Amino acid sequence: MTQAPTTSPFPHLAFGLRIDSALELPQLLSAEVDTPTDVTIEYGPVPVHLPDPLASGVRFDSSPGKLLLRVDGVARYLITEGNRIVIEREPAAQDIDIRVFLLGSAFGALLHQRQDLVLHGSAIEWEGEAVVFMGVSGVGKSTTSTAFRKRGHAVLTDDLCVVRAGPDARMLAYPGFPQSKLWLDSLEKLDFSPDSLTRIREKIEKRALPLGADFSANPLPIKKLYLLHSHNKEEFVLKESVGPQKFNILKNNTYRFGYLAGIDGKTGHFQQAMQLAQQTPLAIAIRPREGFQLDEFVAALEADLRP
């Protein structure tokens, strides 16, 4: 769907898409004015439930082409056909709250609807290719990618990694937007002062760290995938994953896999995950849970990435 750029005051760019938004999204790059619109974000009425959803969670309903997200005290988001997000904000909501769930779960749903492979992961640039760090919330994806950033590697995306097949069928990781989100303890480990950084929400001690010139704005072929993990032992472990285990890891680290049941996008999703598993090495990288030992962890990953 293409709309005239004049319909939206804020033309943005993220995940390779031109996004025209009624709510300014200062975290995102600006889009060139003459590019066609891929996604519109607008304010409007949003129902409380979807009729007859195929899948429902505590605060979402999912049907083919439609996903409804309800964030108490913030907003309801209706994401449709991979090209439109309608937001009905709650009276007391602040823009900053609306953006957090828009740029996370709502975008995740939108990208799923577009049949993209959406991994729960961060990605960095390594010699012209992308390296993806997947794993559950809190395992250290953003911390690891920021540690690589400090060692001179640009960051493609934080938390939500979109993968699409390129023209030669090689799977590409797409840039998200130039921001990482980090907790206070991670900022401290990485020698960033939280003082000048804004909170992601007023009452949450997680900070937005702008990537600035360290953002990699081009899609890159994926060199390697890592599943980050921690354990109660003292050693680092790097285990190369093979066969069906790789596919299962990609499935388990799909962003909001629960959305897919309603989107009816599982077939396409599995094909892409299979394709990625076939052409890309994947290792499980385990670090001691106690005292992150970030430098040693990153050194072990670097040694693994070097030829």
Place this chain on the structure above:
Amino acid sequence: MKAIVWLASYPKSGNTWFRTFLTNFLLNGDQPADINHLKGCPIASSRLPFDEAVGYDSGEMTFEEIDHLRPEVYLHQAQHAEETPYCKVHDAYTFLPDGRALIPAEATACALYFIRNPLDVAVSFAYHGAHNRFGRMVNRMGNNENSFCGTDATETMQLRQKLLSWSNHAKSWIDAPGIRVLPIRYEDMKLHPQKTFGAAIRFAGLPDDSARIAKAIRFSDFKEVQIQEQKTGFGERSPGAKSFFRKGEAGAWRESLKPKHAAKIIRDHHEMMHRFGYLDDNNEPVF
């Protein structure tokens, strides 16, 4: 819909031991079950199942916003369960500002509440925390504001859990309105295993098969789980602790707890200790 059987306890009170027994009972195999694949996982406060059920990140929510949704998450889990979920929980049985219970009765089949002499809990808890600072643990057990994962400086793997004081934790579960609760003393699991585990099995509505219960007791014996931990490690051990299955005795506090710490525990918890037979009529510890 399959309502949840809660395996509730203050930390270090026999919950994992019971889960080992229950796993062996349910599997009913010829070999002891693997301690790294126990029933009752993940714990109710796990972050990932919460995020999956809700549809957005708990890491971007306040503790209050998370707690507000937890009753619905448990109801959702029960509604979508195909087999009876057995769910470990360390949260106290608390109520939200709007009056709803954190653990809703509608999602609950029953609760087994494991309780252990607080003098032994203090010692075991201190070893589990790997710092052996008994005084600190004694203070935590007396503090009604005590919680797990209550920091906002990082994203912990688990959600914040209000534990309350040791006494109020026990009281919150045992006197929880609207749910069936069976209190189970750790000491009775040691002294009268067949009777105690059998009562738990019957309470949870599982087949009352004394041979199967006896076998599960044997397969979850302390020596057996210690050997398994030595061989393969145990994923639930805290990173700094030497082992998870350390001693498993009743009354071991007498070897390591200072008199002033024991006195504080008795002072803080005498009411609940009397109620569960941990103090005699002269206020002397029974175990």
